[in-house]
Amino acid sequence: xxxxxxxxxxxxxxxxxxxxxxxxxxxxxxxxxxxxxxxxxxxxxxxxxxxxxxxxxxxxxxxxxxxxxxxxxxxxxxxxxxxxxxxxxxxxxxxxxxxxxxxxxxxxxxxxxxxxxxxxxxxxxxxxxxxxxxxxxxxxxxxxxxxxxxxxxxxxxxxxxxxxxxxxxxxxxxxxxxxxxxxxxxxxxxxxxxxxxxxxxxxxxxxxxxxxxxxxxxxxxxxxxxxxxxxxxxxxxxxxxxxxxxxxxxxxxxxxxxxxxxxxxxxxxxxxxxxxxxxxxxxxxxxxxxxxxxxxxxxxxxxxxxxxxxxxxxxxxxxxxxxxxxxxxxxxxxxxxxxxxxxxxxxxxxxxxxxxxxxxxxxxxxxxxxxxxxxxxxxxxxxxxxxxxxxxxxxxxxxxxxxxxxxxxxxxxxxxxxxxxxxxxxxxxxxxxxxxxxxxxxxxxxxxxxxxxxxxxxxxxxxxxxxxxxxxx
Numbered sequence: 001x002x003x004x005x006x007x008x009x010x011x012x013x014x015x016x017x018x019x020x021x022x023x024x025x026x027x028x029x030x031x032x033x034x035x036x037x038x039x040x041x042x043x044x045x046x047x048x049x050x051x052x053x054x055x056x057x058x059x060x061x062x063x064x065x066x067x068x069x070x071x072x073x074x075x076x077x078x079x080x081x082x083x084x085x086x087x088x089x090x091x092x093x094x095x096x097x098x099x100x101x102x103x104x105x106x107x108x109x110x111x112x113x114x115x116x117x118x119x120x121x122x123x124x125x126x127x128x129x130x131x132x133x134x135x136x137x138x139x140x141x142x143x144x145x146x147x148x149x150x151x152x153x154x155x156x157x158x159x160x161x162x163x164x165x166x167x168x169x170x171x172x173x174x175x176x177x178x179x180x181x182x183x184x185x186x187x188x189x190x191x192x193x194x195x196x197x198x199x200x201x202x203x204x205x206x207x208x209x210x211x212x213x214x215x216x217x218x219x220x221x222x223x224x225x226x227x228x229x230x231x232x233x234x235x236x237x238x239x240x241x242x243x244x245x246x247x248x249x250x251x252x253x254x255x256x257x258x259x260x261x262x263x264x265x266x267x268x269x270x271x272x273x274x275x276x277x278x279x280x281x282x283x284x285x286x287x288x289x290x291x292x293x294x295x296x297x298x299x300x301x302x303x304x305x306x307x308x309x310x311x312x313x314x315x316x317x318x319x320x321x322x323x324x325x326x327x328x329x330x331x332x333x334x335x336x337x338x339x340x341x342x343x344x345x346x347x348x349x350x351x352x353x354x355x356x357x358x359x360x361x362x363x364x365x366x367x368x369x370x371x372x373x374x375x376x377x378x379x380x381x382x383x384x385x386x387x388x389x390x391x392x393x394x395x396x397x398x399x400x401x402x403x404x405x406x407x408x409x410x411x412x413x414x415x416x417x418x419x420x421x422x423x424x425x426x427x428x429x430x431x432x433x434x435x436x437x438x439x440x441x442x443x444x445x446x447x448x449x450x451x452x453x454x455x456x457x458x459x460x461x462x463x464x465x466x467x468x469x470x471x472x473x
Contacts, residue, residue, distance in 0.1 A: 007031060010033055010034065011033070011074055012073070013038060023150045027152050029055055045061075077105060080171035101171070101174070109155040112163060115166060115310065116166050117185045118169065119223075121353045123168070127147060130143075133320045142163070143166075146167040170196075173206050179212075183306055185222075187299070211235065221306055224243060225246045241309055254301070255269050256282075269285065269286040271283045293356060304321075330347045331360060340443070346452070346460070354449040355381065364442045369394055369450070370450055390413065391413035431466060
């Protein structure tokens, strides 16, 4: 798409309300476009509509009218979560109308350099960590995107003195055309969101759009341990700064000594930066990082690589690495009761995220898992269930699938919780059953390996209910 000012006097359709839709509509209305906002929810379920109508913006709720998309429409900006098979999007594709998400719009408005961070797991932790590093260095970050301020709002508030640190999903990136971050980071790639993308090829291609418009003046931070990430190297024009836990790199961020297969011990391991001239500098001991888990070592490496690429002094990085205690719903400690620790990892919406969580603890684990069925067989959980888990308590659409995997893993204690009409009752029951299975020294871990939408409106709601149930034990 072109700059929003290009659309003065032209018709722009914004598909989907919520915070991002409201901000996008305001941007194009201010630029002089003829804006119509459409949401399939009923009018009474769209409280944002009144604010836009007061500005003179047309809002259509309750469905997608057949005449919404036509030859006279110049641009369709859709909410990232709206799939591409809905009628208005299909009609726009037929007519050759440009279809973008808020990320594309914001990139035309932002005068600050943009850092884009994506991956199947670890996005929010890494993005927040980068923000902390920039704050410690006095570099005025604005953390936005999937977390923090809506991106279009943040982009308009940013100045050349800021750094825009943006968490990005595959849904957002799929709808970009000219988006070009100064620093782009791909943390990892796992099989997820295939109900939206259709297949892994589309999912990977959407993530890879992060690098599409970068040049040799930009930086691409890449997980060197992830074969799918590494396969993108031939298509990246930017300077690549890799990070690795398993290899000693000629240039990049790595762990010394590297992790070898089966090696989890953090003792004597260091995070080290090696520059393009081969000069190495120790940043911190792995044991001193504030967040538990080997996968958070990877997030720390990525955050350091981003910060160094932006010019943050290496000497300022150890403080944020030690002090950052994590983000809600991501290996969040809830409480100890009777010698049992309760951990909320509701953000684990795929198997890989749950595997990462399970490898973070050496104590016996009672796992609460299950949720929306996206077609996965969950067999990749087999080894880790056998090695780290003493019992499972299963909920949601996938409970039978997960029970079969648990049986194959040799677990003897497998509890399937019947669904109550009230999802909170179901999860509360699961917490009570897990507490009965746990003994002093154990961990009860909510790490579902599934999205929440079969029972809850979001993983945040699921995690909050879990925490409330734990405190009420």
